[in-house]
Amino acid sequence: MRSEAAARAATLRAQIAQHDYRYYVLDDPEVPDAEYDRLMQELRALEAADPSLITADSPTQRVSGTPSAAFGEVSHSVPMLSLENAFSEEDLRGFDRRLHERLGVDGELAYVAEPKLDGLAVSILYREGLLERAATRGDGVTGEDVTANVRTIRAVPQRLRGQAPPLFEARGEVFMPLAGFARMNEQARARGEKVFVNPRNAAAGSLRQLDARLTAARPLTAFFYGLGAVTGVALPPQQHQVLQLLRSLGLPVSPEARTVRGVQGCLAYYRDLGARRSALPYQIDGVVYKLDSRADQERVGFVSRAPRWAIAHKFPAEEAVTVVRDIEFQVGRTGALTPVARLEPVFVGGVTVSNVTLHNIDEVQRKDVRPGDTVVVRRAGDVIPEVVGVLGERRPPGARAVQLPASCPVCQSQVLRVAGEAVARCTGGFTCRAQRQEALRHFASRRALDIEGLGDKVVEQLIEHDYVRSPADIYALELGQLSQLERMGEKSAANLLEAIEKSKRTSLPRLLFGLGIREVGEATALALARHFGSLEALAAADAARIQQVPDVGPIVAAHVAAFFAAPAHLAVIEALKARGVHWPDMPVAAVTGQPLAGRTFVVTGTLESMTREQAQEALTARGAKVAGSVSKKTSYVVAGREAGSKLAKAQQLGIPVLEEAAFLKLLAGE
Numbered sequence: 001m002r003s004e005a006a007a008r009a010a011t012l013r014a015q016i017a018q019h020d021y022r023y024y025v026l027d028d029p030e031v032p033d034a035e036y037d038r039l040m041q042e043l044r045a046l047e048a049a050d051p052s053l054i055t056a057d058s059p060t061q062r063v064s065g066t067p068s069a070a071f072g073e074v075s076h077s078v079p080m081l082s083l084e085n086a087f088s089e090e091d092l093r094g095f096d097r098r099l100h101e102r103l104g105v106d107g108e109l110a111y112v113a114e115p116k117l118d119g120l121a122v123s124i125l126y127r128e129g130l131l132e133r134a135a136t137r138g139d140g141v142t143g144e145d146v147t148a149n150v151r152t153i154r155a156v157p158q159r160l161r162g163q164a165p166p167l168f169e170a171r172g173e174v175f176m177p178l179a180g181f182a183r184m185n186e187q188a189r190a191r192g193e194k195v196f197v198n199p200r201n202a203a204a205g206s207l208r209q210l211d212a213r214l215t216a217a218r219p220l221t222a223f224f225y226g227l228g229a230v231t232g233v234a235l236p237p238q239q240h241q242v243l244q245l246l247r248s249l250g251l252p253v254s255p256e257a258r259t260v261r262g263v264q265g266c267l268a269y270y271r272d273l274g275a276r277r278s279a280l281p282y283q284i285d286g287v288v289y290k291l292d293s294r295a296d297q298e299r300v301g302f303v304s305r306a307p308r309w310a311i312a313h314k315f316p317a318e319e320a321v322t323v324v325r326d327i328e329f330q331v332g333r334t335g336a337l338t339p340v341a342r343l344e345p346v347f348v349g350g351v352t353v354s355n356v357t358l359h360n361i362d363e364v365q366r367k368d369v370r371p372g373d374t375v376v377v378r379r380a381g382d383v384i385p386e387v388v389g390v391l392g393e394r395r396p397p398g399a400r401a402v403q404l405p406a407s408c409p410v411c412q413s414q415v416l417r418v419a420g421e422a423v424a425r426c427t428g429g430f431t432c433r434a435q436r437q438e439a440l441r442h443f444a445s446r447r448a449l450d451i452e453g454l455g456d457k458v459v460e461q462l463i464e465h466d467y468v469r470s471p472a473d474i475y476a477l478e479l480g481q482l483s484q485l486e487r488m489g490e491k492s493a494a495n496l497l498e499a500i501e502k503s504k505r506t507s508l509p510r511l512l513f514g515l516g517i518r519e520v521g522e523a524t525a526l527a528l529a530r531h532f533g534s535l536e537a538l539a540a541a542d543a544a545r546i547q548q549v550p551d552v553g554p555i556v557a558a559h560v561a562a563f564f565a566a567p568a569h570l571a572v573i574e575a576l577k578a579r580g581v582h583w584p585d586m587p588v589a590a591v592t593g594q595p596l597a598g599r600t601f602v603v604t605g606t607l608e609s610m611t612r613e614q615a616q617e618a619l620t621a622r623g624a625k626v627a628g629s630v631s632k633k634t635s636y637v638v639a640g641r642e643a644g645s646k647l648a649k650a651q652q653l654g655i656p657v658l659e660e661a662a663f664l665k666l667l668a669g670e
């Protein structure tokens with residue numbers, strides 16, 4: 001029964017198009033993915049049984065089977081313009097002032113503000129509502145025909161909804177959401193294939209595949225923001241209505257687009273979006289403002305290829321390109337060798353970056369970073385900068401791959417790498433100056449013995465002069481020695497001695513953390529202290545007993561036991577005691593009864609009643625875990641004043657947010 005099958009196929013096509021619309025345009029899907037897949041399967045089966053049922057706009061026709069040899073050329077009858085950039089508030093004020101002058105008007109101008117997506121501009125032509133052709137911008141006048149590829153993007157409708165004009169050209173940006181980008185790169189890495197350095201390159205590379213079947217497998221999507229050639233309809237008088245028109249025809253538009261008034265409105269939008277930037281599911285590099293009145297747009301016109309009525313207000317770049325001068329290995333407190341890329345200084349994410357950690361030798365080799373390479377460096381928000389990838393085509397001839405050194409670059413002791421571990425270590429222990437220096441720095445740090453004034457520079461000099469070899473030597477320092485150090489007068493030397501004296505009275509968790517036992521961070525130090533109550537009890541315990549401490553596994557237990565088995569370490573502890581360092585024993589905690597055990601907190605913003613560190617201590621003392629970034633595993637976010645991107649991320653993920661008052665109640669057990 002062909003007519004029955006034809007009717008069913010038409011229904012299925014309409015249902016699938018409706019689900020695409022709900023998902024991509026309204027951001028409000030109606031059915032689970034499985035139901036959508038079932039409809040597609042049914043349609044495929046009908047079309048396979050009777051190919052005459054296939055129509056040009058069938059969702060099964062998104063992927064064409066024949067790779068093309070090259071992209072055809074498309075000339076844009078309405079040129080695809082680019083945007084001028086504003087890098088500062090001043091630039092934005094200049095833009096607004098020039099518009100006032102040209103239009104001869106006073107008062108605030110209305111603008112449409114929307115995110116500037118980091119993707120690839122496209123122009124898509126619909127004839128009688130059917131997708132006919134899609135093109136890249138190219139030079140603005142001539143672009144490349146990427147129809148077969150754009151057809152594979154589910155967010156781009158094959159047929160416009162409702163009463164479509166005879167000719168309708170929509171302009172927008174094709175981009176790759178961050179989650180899809182990460183997934184795609186993970187899969188490529190697992191197959192040993194090349195990864196993309198960022199979502200923009202991934203989107204551009206995907207759209208320029210000659211085989212559309214490959215594009216179809218890439219997680220691309222699109223937002224539309226403007227028009228090219230349109231016939232047969234009167235266009236609306238305002239830009240925000242253009243966005244409404246695009247949406248009503250079934251084309252996805254950024255849900256962030258807003259109408260704002262004057263420079264103040266633009267800036268408020270810019271700041272709000274900037275604060276939420278790192279929580280958005282896609283990369284953006286700024287905000288675009290456009291005059292809302294299309295009549296005014298026409299009046300001011302454009303210069304060369306950019307309209308006078310629109311501007312891109314850029315965020316500080318999160319990515320920049322620079323050259324690796326060298327790759328050196330730093331030796332840490334536990335002897336771990338960390339490769340660090342020394343860079344040509346580059347301004348990125350609002351700061352100048354000249355050094356970037358490469359974490360370990362596996363990472364260097366996986367990314368294949370070499371001295372002389374041109375690399376993409378990324379610094380987003382407060383996140384530490386990273387090398388995201390190498391621009392292979394710019395590698396100078398003869399650039400040599402980095403090898404793990406056989407001996408420590410500081411003390412020349414042997415470097416060992418335990419099979420299966422990513423980290424390689426110097427075996428010099430305390431004979432290695434770098435390890436001594438890091439160990440002392442850690443011992444004196446704020447969360448350990450908290451010796452104010454004993455910072456990096458002073459520690460460096462104390463080691464250089466050989467005044468200090470072990471933490472206990474700090475307590476034998478004399479005024480005469482300290483006041484000789486560079487940039488240290490009598491007064492600061494006296495202050496430092498006072499701070500050293502004050503640090504003698506400490507706590508067991510701080511001491512345990514400060515000793516720098518491998519794998520023992522603040523939380524583990526606290527757990528050990530609460531479980532054993534005294535240093536003597538812990539030092540006498542074997543690995544099996546240490547493993548009974550909540551959250552302590554066999555590796556940590558082995559490190560702790562090994563630490564206290566080393567006579568040199570026991571000697572340091574005895575010397576500390578002999579020089580007056582003391583810590584009270586702690587009441588041994590019952591194994592249970594920790595009210596916040598099993599919950600993970602993130603503390604952000606400024607609290608009124610305590611510092612962030614105090615809040616974190618209060619949480620760990622109640623058995624909670626404290627994390628530095630918000631994820632699906634976070635139980636609560638404690639948000640003080642001026643909480644920024646972490647709060648936004650919590651809201652986005654639907655994680656409960658505690659304001660200070662609620663947090664204090666929680667701590668009080670109410």
Ligand code: 5U1
Pocket residue numbers: 080081082083114115116117121173225226288290307310
């Ligand atoms: N969001 C947005 N991006 N973007 C890019 N709007 C927008 N408008 C553009 C471009 C190149 O151009 C029009 C102003 C012509």
